[in-house]
Amino acid sequence: MTKANALSGNRQQDRLFRGLGIVATGLGLAVLLFLVGVLLWDGVQRLSRAFLSGGASRFAQKAGILPALVGTAWLMVLTALLAIPVGVAAGIYLEEYGNANRLAGFLEVNINNLAGVPSVIYGLLGLQLFARLLHLGASFITGAFTLSLLILPVIIVATREALKTVPASVREASYALGASRWQTVSQQVLPAAGGGVLTGIILALSRAIGETAPLIVIGAKVFVSVPQSVFDPYTVLPLQIYNWISRPQAAYFTNAAAAILVLLVITFLMNGAAIYLRNQWAK
Amino acid sequence: MPTRNPPTRTRQRTTERVIELFLAGCGSISLLTTVGIVGVLLFDSVAFFRDVSLWDFLTDTQWTPLATDKHFGILPLLSGTVLTTAIALLVALPLGLLIAIYLSEYARPTLRNTLKPMLELLAAVPTIVYGYFALTVVTPLLQRLIPGLSGFNALSPGLVMGFMLLPLVASLSEDAMRAVPQGLREGAAALGATRMQTALQVVLPAAFSGVMVSVILAISRAIGETMIVAVAAGQQPRLTLNPLVPVETITTFIVQISQGDVAQGSLEYNTIFAAGLTLFVLAFGLNTVGYFLNKRFREQYD
Numbered sequence: 001m002t003k004a005n006a007l008s009g010n011r012q013q014d015r016l017f018r019g020l021g022i023v024a025t026g027l028g029l030a031v032l033l034f035l036v037g038v039l040l041w042d043g044v045q046r047l048s049r050a051f052l053s054g055g056a057s058r059f060a061q062k063a064g065i066l067p068a069l070v071g072t073a074w075l076m077v078l079t080a081l082l083a084i085p086v087g088v089a090a091g092i093y094l095e096e097y098g099n100a101n102r103l104a105g106f107l108e109v110n111i112n113n114l115a116g117v118p119s120v121i122y123g124l125l126g127l128q129l130f131a132r133l134l135h136l137g138a139s140f141i142t143g144a145f146t147l148s149l150l151i152l153p154v155i156i157v158a159t160r161e162a163l164k165t166v167p168a169s170v171r172e173a174s175y176a177l178g179a180s181r182w183q184t185v186s187q188q189v190l191p192a193a194g195g196g197v198l199t200g201i202i203l204a205l206s207r208a209i210g211e212t213a214p215l216i217v218i219g220a221k222v223f224v225s226v227p228q229s230v231f232d233p234y235t236v237l238p239l240q241i242y243n244w245i246s247r248p249q250a251a252y253f254t255n256a257a258a259a260i261l262v263l264l265v266i267t268f269l270m271n272g273a274a275i276y277l278r279n280q281w282a283k
Numbered sequence: 284m285p286t287r288n289p290p291t292r293t294r295q296r297t298t299e300r301v302i303e304l305f306l307a308g309c310g311s312i313s314l315l316t317t318v319g320i321v322g323v324l325l326f327d328s329v330a331f332f333r334d335v336s337l338w339d340f341l342t343d344t345q346w347t348p349l350a351t352d353k354h355f356g357i358l359p360l361l362s363g364t365v366l367t368t369a370i371a372l373l374v375a376l377p378l379g380l381l382i383a384i385y386l387s388e389y390a391r392p393t394l395r396n397t398l399k400p401m402l403e404l405l406a407a408v409p410t411i412v413y414g415y416f417a418l419t420v421v422t423p424l425l426q427r428l429i430p431g432l433s434g435f436n437a438l439s440p441g442l443v444m445g446f447m448l449l450p451l452v453a454s455l456s457e458d459a460m461r462a463v464p465q466g467l468r469e470g471a472a473a474l475g476a477t478r479m480q481t482a483l484q485v486v487l488p489a490a491f492s493g494v495m496v497s498v499i500l501a502i503s504r505a506i507g508e509t510m511i512v513a514v515a516a517g518q519q520p521r522l523t524l525n526p527l528v529p530v531e532t533i534t535t536f537i538v539q540i541s542q543g544d545v546a547q548g549s550l551e552y553n554t555i556f557a558a559g560l561t562l563f564v565l566a567f568g569l570n571t572v573g574y575f576l577n578k579r580f581r582e583q584y585d
Contacts, residue, residue, distance in 0.1 A: 014477040021385025024378045025398060028453070031446045032405050035412070038420050086309045093306035103307070109574065111313045116500070116570035117563065118507025120534045121320060123541070124559045128323040132547070149316050156313065180295060182302045210409025213509035213534065217541040217555075238411045238510075245415055245514055253419060260412050271407045275400045 039264065043257025051258060055225060060251035065259050068240040070226050071140075072209060072266075075236055078144035079151070079208050084201055087152050091159025091197075096185050115153035122150045123217025131218050138219035140230040146214050151204040158200020162193035195281025199274045206270035210263065212238035237263045324563055327556035334550050340557065346520040346536075348554045349545075355554065357561055359520035363530035364562075367441045367512055368505040370526060374445025375501055379452025380494070386453070387460040388468075388482045399454065406450040414514030417443040422515060435517030435529040444511050448501045455500065459493020460486050492576045499573040503566050509534035533562045 054064020090107075098104025126146030136142040166189050174184040190197070221233045222243040237259055244256035332340070335355040343356025382402070386395045422439040426432045463486050471481040487494065509532075517529025518539050531539070537555045545551045 010477050010480070014479040017479040017482075018385065018389050021381050021389055024381035025385055025402070027378065028382060028402050028405060028446065028449050029398075032401070032408075035408070035416055038416065039412075042419070086312055089306045089309035090313060093303075093310040097303055097306060098310070104310070107310050107313060110317055112574050113567060113570050114313055114316060116503050116507075116566055116573070117320065118509070118534060118566055120507065120509045120537050121324075121559055121563055121566075124537070124556065125316070125320050125323050127541070128327070129319055149312075152313060152316070156310075180299055182299055206407060210411065212409070212411045213513070213538055216538050219541070238409055241411050241415070242510065242514070245411075245418065253415075256415055260415060263409060264412065267407055267409060268404065271404060 036264070039257050039260050043254060043259075043261050046254050046258035047261060051255075052262070060249060060255055063255055065237065065240060065262065067224055067226050068235050068237045068259070069262070071224075071234040072236045074140055074227060074230070075143050075147065075234065076205060076209055078140055078230065079147045080201075080205060082144055083148035083151050083155055083204070086148070087155025087201075087204075088159050088197060090152070091156045091163065092185055092190070094156070095160045095163040096181070096189065111153045111156055115157065119150055119211055120213040120217060122146055123214030125149065126214060126218040136231070138221060138233050140227065140232060140234050142218050143215055143220060143234065143236075144230075146218055147208045147211060150211065150214060151208050154204040154207065155200055158204070159193075159197050162196025162200065163189060165196060166192045195277055199278045199281065202270050202274040202277070206267050206274070209270070210238055210267060212242055215239055216242070237266075320563065324556055324560040327553050328560045330548075331550065331553035331557040334553075335557075344522045346531075348540075348551050349543075355557075356522075357533075357558065359522040360531060360533045360536055360558060361561070362522050362524060363437065363512075363516065363520065364506050364532040364534070366437045366524055366526060366530060367444060367508075367516060367532055368502060370438060370441025371444035371448055371505045371508075372498075372501065374442055375448035375452050376498060378445075379449050379497070379501075380456055382449070382453040383456035383460060383494075384482045384487070387457045388478055388486065399457070402450045402453060404450075405446060406454075408447070410447065410508060410510040411514070413443050413447050414440070414511045417511055417515035429527065432527050433517070433529055435515060435519075436527050437516055437530045438526040440511045440515040441526065443515070444505055444508055447508075447511070448504060451504065452497045452501050455497035456490070456494045459490040459497070462493065463489045492579055496573050496577045499569050499576070503569040503573070506532075506565055506569075507534060507562065509538055513538050533558050537562075 050062075051064045052069065053066050054062065055066050057063040090111075094104050094107060094111075098107070123146065126142055126149075130136045130142040130145045131138060136145075170188050170192060171184055174188045179187070215236060216239065220235060220239055222235050222239055224233050224235050227234050241256050241259045241263065244252040244259065340355055340357055342358070343354050344358055345354035345356050346359040347354045386398060390398065417440045421443055422432070422434065422436070425436075425439055425442075426434075429438075432438070460482075467485050467489060468481055471485045476484070512532045513535040516532065516535065518531050518535055519529040520531040520536065521528065523530065536558050540552070540555045
């Protein structure tokens with residue numbers, strides 16, 4: 001082979017390889033589009049005001065998702081109330097206070113490991129600790145405690161990443177003006193890192209909203225009415241979807257697809273908001 | 284005002300201490316979580332292993348805790364987990380790496396910044412949605428191609444799981460490759476290497492530990508994945524590596540028993556904790572390896 005041939009061969013290979021990369025990326029996006037397309041095809045016919053405001057029914061065509069929607073909303077609010085303060089506080093401690101001490105180093109390894117524990121295992125923890133030991137049963141509180149522990153590592157890591165981007169000069173200037181450590185953190189560093197922290201919180205909640213397995217393990221029910229208190233049993237959208245998928249009748253699959261569309265809209269909106277915030281904040 | 288100053292300062296110092304203690308307390312909750320998980324899993328597993336020997340658990344080839352002829356061998360569940368994970372990796376690794384190389388070495392920054400968040404939406408889709416997709420779309424599609432395919436099987440949820448893991452592999456690998464100093468690429472280019480040669484022979488080896496982290500995290504996510512396999516893989520423990528028949532994974536078994544009417548505290552009930560402990564040990568091992576690899580990779584280029 002002459003040198004010129006070898007070079008053009010290399011170039012052809014390179015072009016082919018680039019094509020492969022484009023095909024792979026396209027395939028990933030095509031699957032996403034296909035997924036959304038299938039769900040629209042299957043489920044959009046069932047989406048109506050009656051579906052959103054209806055409850056359990058013996059007839060698939062009359063069943064709605066109101067208890068699940070309300071349950072999801074309550075569970076998310078409770079989970080956020082529990083997980084956000086604790087997660088952000090833990091992130092602040094690790095990043096701003098515990099830089100050199102051994103506890104912080106140990107906690108870091110630990111949090112990293114927790115982030116990789118399968119969600120179904122958090123379900124086992126919630127079942128034994130909250131539902132049985134503390135006698136909270138299959139209530140909102142049990143669900144919120146369990147999901148909070150599940151998303152805590154995500155919030156902690158995101159908080160730390162955001163705090164890391166605040167330049168040291170901000171802290172030094174604050175100290176130079178006589179501010180204490182907490183004054184510096186709460187009035188300078190945290191506001192400066194706010195966008196990043198918020199992005200992490202939204203992503204963590206968007207993960208919690210789709211969780212199914214831990215809630216099944218802690219005994220969340222499916223056929224319940226709209227809840228009245230945080231100690232009531234509840235159902236959420238992913239559980240309702242799982243229940244409908246597990247039935248043999250095709251009509252329930254249509255319901256499942258419609259409920260999935262609702263869940264996807266919520267998830268994508270949250271992720272869109274997070275991406276938008278991240279871009280705004282990066283500027 | 285000399286008289287007011289000292290008490291204010293002491294009070295401020297006390298406030299600072301209290302706040303620091305509160306923050307440290309919040310940090311420690313993660314530690315308590317770990318203790319809680321290990322404690323719960325060990326406590327009920329000990330009860331389980333009083334009735335079933337560890338040897339039987341690890342070597343028996345049948346898992347039939349609810350049948351009259353009870354067997355408690357974890358191998359069938361483990362094989363289900365390994366099988367679905369392997370299929371998912373066969374999709375996620377090659378495609379994810381190709382995407383990572385394309386985004387990091389070929390795509391323009393504006394294109395990359397548009398494509399990456401779109402791909403990451405794939406990871407944001409709740410797994411129950413993928414379960415629906417596997418059961419109602421992918422399985423019927425595969426049945427047309429493979430006549431003997433069972434309605435529940437490892438192949439379909441495995442493939443779908445692969446696409447779920449795609450953004451994880453692509454995103455983390457791309458981060459690792461972009462952390463490779465530009466000078467290495469310029470050096471390769473100066474020696475006449477094409478972009479493909481640079482990517483495969485210079486950038487990829489330099490980013491190797493970072494890429495390995497993404498692979499390990501993908502494996503860890505796959506073995507812990509529950510809903511896709513619970514919906515589409517069947518719920519039948521079977522010691523096989525045949526992707527065309529129904530199987531059950533460790534995670535699915537836990538969900539299956541949790542839904543049923545098994546009496547709390549019974550041997551059947553305790554099986555989920557023994558299964559959970561197995562899963563935890565697997566995930567914990569993988570995460571630890573990933574963590575130290577990640578540390579090493581970060582130190583290299585910081």
